[in-house]
Amino acid sequence: MNLLVTGGAGYIGGTVSTILMQAGHRVTVLDNLCHSKRAELPVGAEFVEADIADRPRVEALLRELKPDGVLHFAALIEAGESMQKPEIYFRNNTASTLALLEAMHATGTNRLVFSSTAAVYGEPKSTPIEETAALAPTNAYGESKLMVEQMLGWFHRVHGLRYASLRYFNVAGALPGRGEAHEPETHIIPLILDVALGRRASINIYGDDYPTPDGTCIRDYIHVRDLADAHILAIKALGERERMILNLGNGSGFSVKEVIASARRVTGHAIPAEIKPRRDGDPARLVAGSEKAKTELGWQPEYPELDRILESAWEWHKQRYA
Ligand SMILES: NC(=O)c1ccc[n+]([C@@H]2O[C@H](COP(=O)([O-])OP(=O)(O)OC[C@H]3O[C@@H](n4cnc5c(N)ncnc54)[C@H](O)[C@@H]3O)[C@@H](O)[C@H]2O)c1
Numbered sequence: 163m164n165l166l167v168t169g170g171a172g173y174i175g176g177t178v179s180t181i182l183m184q185a186g187h188r189v190t191v192l193d194n195l196c197h198s199k200r201a202e203l204p205v206g207a208e209f210v211e212a213d214i215a216d217r218p219r220v221e222a223l224l225r226e227l228k229p230d231g232v233l234h235f236a237a238l239i240e241a242g243e244s245m246q247k248p249e250i251y252f253r254n255n256t257a258s259t260l261a262l263l264e265a266m267h268a269t270g271t272n273r274l275v276f277s278s279t280a281a282v283y284g285e286p287k288s289t290p291i292e293e294t295a296a297l298a299p300t301n302a303y304g305e306s307k308l309m310v311e312q313m314l315g316w317f318h319r320v321h322g323l324r325y326a327s328l329r330y331f332n333v334a335g336a337l338p339g340r341g342e343a344h345e346p347e348t349h350i351i352p353l354i355l356d357v358a359l360g361r362r363a364s365i366n367i368y369g370d371d372y373p374t375p376d377g378t379c380i381r382d383y384i385h386v387r388d389l390a391d392a393h394i395l396a397i398k399a400l401g402e403r404e405r406m407i408l409n410l411g412n413g414s415g416f417s418v419k420e421v422i423a424s425a426r427r428v429t430g431h432a433i434p435a436e437i438k439p440r441r442d443g444d445p446a447r448l449v450a451g452s453e454k455a456k457t458e459l460g461w462q463p464e465y466p467e468l469d470r471i472l473e474s475a476w477e478w479h480k481q482r483y484a
């Protein structure tokens with residue numbers, strides 16, 4: 163396939179692009195490099211430096227490339243920041259995606275895989291969370307993505323857009339040459355690994371008074387490699403299927419303290435931790451019901467164990483910073 167990948171210079175988009183190219187697909191990355199570097203572009207991809215909001219540019223690119231589909235990863239991703247500056251999330255994630263959808267419609271590009279998030283559910287009433295659960299984001303980031311999902315529903319209904327909205331839970335892990343290094347980094351696993359490498363003195367635990375067994379937040383971690391497989395299956399499935407909304411997680415939750423314990427096992431480092439106040443907008447527990455992706459896509463995660471996910475991240479982290 164010939165694919166346009168927005169946000170393809172970033173952690174997940176870059177990893178998925180790499181795996182797509184390994185599988186023989188042609189990838190063009192569109193990224194404005196607001197949260198990534200040219201040097202981190204996936205090797206072998208064509209690159210266009212542009213903002214998804216630049217509709218004339220995106221439209222011209224779509225006319226030239228005539229892609230079989232678009233994988234849309236470009237977004238701002240920090241739930242914490244979105245509770246301080248919600249406006250930049252609605253501008254960059256929601257309004258800019260509308261410009262992309264308009265450009266796709268104008269050029270007859272009608273297959274899209276969208277990076278949605280577990281944050282659309284907010285604080286779930288029960289776990290595992292099924293796709294039919296109530297949608298009530300507790301942070302503006304989640305709301306900015308939910309609004310995109312709603313637009314996609316209307317573009318499907320009115321314009322016949324075929325789309326897969328993939329609600330990722332917490333993505334982690336690395337390929338041998340490509341891993342997670344956000345700038346700034348806010349995600350728990352790379353921050354913990356920074357401590358193990360001596361790049362930070364300790365890890366902050368944001369809240370130990372949540373209604374969970376050890377008081378710290380529970381998340382469902384999914385290996386970026388497994389996530390990439392689901393994208394390839396989804397874009398292919400859109401040849402036959404018109405619309406899919408699927409969770410991508412492993413169905414097991416780990417608390418912040420359990421993630422730190424796993425990192426201690428994997429790295430052999432003591433990893434000192436300090437309890438800090440809660441981070442605004444964090445739900446206590448997010449664990450995916452992921453049966454739908456398995457039955458609808460035939461997806462089967464190959465690296466569900468937390469220690470294996472941490473090991474791959476650790477190998478890459480050492481290589482990059484040690
Ligand atoms: N990391 C996770 O655990 C997680 C979980 C759920 C969903 N997601 C979603 O996955 C996607 C990728 O996340 P990531 O961790 O790779 O983030 P990332 O910050 O590494 O990558 C995002 C990329 O998008 C680019 N970008 C942002 N706004 C842009 C715009 N307007 N025009 C063009 N490029 C733009 C950035 O420069 C960056 O390269 C995001 O949509 C995010 O919301 C991530």
Ligand SMILES: O=c1ccn([C@@H]2O[C@H](COP(=O)(O)OP(=O)(O)O[C@H]3O[C@H](CO)[C@H](O)[C@H](O)[C@H]3O)[C@@H](O)[C@H]2O)c(=O)[nH]1
Pocket residue numbers: 239240241278279280281330331332333348349350351353365366367368369379380381418441444448
């Ligand atoms: O230094 C830190 C960083 C995080 N945490 C905690 O660790 C957990 C995971 O936090 P992350 O920042 O790693 O990830 P989030 O769960 O906040 O969010 C991630 O997963 C979500 C989906 O579940 C979103 O889609 C989002 O884009 C992505 O950043 C949270 O309870 C957070 O409070 C800490 O205790 N200390």
